[in-house]
Amino acid sequence: xxxxxxxxxxxxxxxxxxxxxxxxxxxxxxxxxxxxxxxxxxxxxxxxxxxxxxxxxxxxxxxxxxxxxxxxxxxxxxxxxxxxxxxxxxxxxxxxxxxxxxxxxxxxxxxxxxxxxxxxxxxxxxxxxxxxxxxxxxxxxxxxxxxxxxxxxxxxxxxxxxxxxxxxxxxxxxxxxxxxxxxxxxxxxxxxxxxxxxxxxxxxxxxxxxxxxxxxxx
Numbered sequence: 067x068x069x070x071x072x073x074x075x076x077x078x079x080x081x082x083x084x085x086x087x088x089x090x091x092x093x094x095x096x097x098x099x100x101x102x103x104x105x106x107x108x109x110x111x112x113x114x115x116x117x118x119x120x121x122x123x124x125x126x127x128x129x130x131x132x133x134x135x136x137x138x139x140x141x142x143x144x145x146x147x148x149x150x151x152x153x154x155x156x157x158x159x160x161x162x163x164x165x166x167x168x169x170x171x172x173x174x175x176x177x178x179x180x181x182x183x184x185x186x187x188x189x190x191x192x193x194x195x196x197x198x199x200x201x202x203x204x205x206x207x208x209x210x211x212x213x214x215x216x217x218x219x220x221x222x223x224x225x226x227x228x229x230x231x232x233x234x235x236x237x238x239x240x241x242x243x244x245x246x247x248x249x250x251x252x253x254x255x256x257x258x259x260x261x262x263x264x265x266x267x268x269x270x271x272x273x274x275x276x277x278x279x280x281x282x283x284x
Contacts, residue, residue: 068109069182069190069221070096071198071212072152075205076177080243081105081152082233084209086256088184088222093230093248100125101234104153106134110166110183111146120151130159148172150179169223175199180212186220193219206233206245210263217256229255231263242270 070085083097083105098106098117104124108116116137123133130151138144138161145163148170152158158179160172170183173195180194197215201208210231217226228250235243247262249255 068092068096068148069180069185069194069213069216070107070109070150071178071180071194071209071216072105072107072150072158073178073198073205073209074105074152074154074156076156078205078243079236080205080233082205082209082231082245083107084213084229084231085109086213086217086221086226086229086259088224088227090228091248091250092228093232093246093250097230097232099232099234101236102154104130104151106130106149106151107181108147108149109181110148110163110170111143113141113143113147113149116141116147116149120149124151124153129153129155129157131157134159134161148181148183150181152177152179180216182216182222184222184224186223189219190216190221204243206231206263209233210260213256214260221256226253226255227251229259231259242274 068087072083081099085096095112096109100121106117106120145165148162150160156177167184169185172181173191180191194212194216198212201211231247233245249258252258
C-alpha cells in the first residue's frame with residue numbers, strides 16, 4: 067500500500083526514510099530512524115514492532131537481515147509484511163511477503179533501498195532508485211527527490227493521501243540536519259511535503275542570516 071526509500075549518508079552520519087501511501091498518517095506507522103543505529107521502513111500490513119524492535123536489535127549489533135528475520139519468524143502475519151532496514155555499516159535487508167498486493171518489490175543500492183507494494187508498477191521503484199543515485203546534497207533533499215520521482219512514475223495505484231520525511235543526524239552535529247515532516251491527509255501529499263520542506267529550509271536560512279547579523283553587530 068506504500069512506496070518508500072531508506073538511506074544512509076555515511077559522511078554526515080545521517081539516516082532517513084521518505085514514504086507515501088494512499089491511507090492517512092503514514093508518518094506515524096512506517097518510518098523508524100535512530101541516531102547512530104539505522105533506519106527501517108515497515109509497510110504493507112504494517113507491524114510497528116518491526117520498526118521499534120528492529121532498531122533495538124540493530125543497536126545491539128545484529129545485522130538488518132538477522133534482526134528483521136528474527137522478528138518476522140515470530141510474526142504470524144509475516145507473508146503480509148514488507149520491511150526494509152539499513153544499519154550504521156551500510157548493510158541492507160529487504161523482505162516482501164508473498165501475500166503483499168501486486169505490484170510489489172524492491173531495489174537496493176549503495177547505502178539505500180527502495181521498496182513498495184500496491185504500486186502502479188516496477189517503474190515506480192526504478193524511478194526512485196535512479197533519482198536518488200543521481201541526486202546530490204543533503205540526505206533529506208535526496209530522499210524527497212526520490213519520493214517525487216516515484217509519485218511521478220505512478221506511485222500507489224489506489225491514489226494519494228499521506229507522506230512523510232524523517233531524517234536523524236548525530237546528536238552533536240548540525241541541529242538543522244534533522245527533519246521530521248508529516249503530511250497526514252492531503253490530495254497531493256508528496257507535493258505538500260515538498261512545499262513544507264522548502265518553507266522550512268527558507269526559515270532556517272533566515273534564522274542563520276539573522277544569527278550571523280547579530281554576531282556581526284556584537
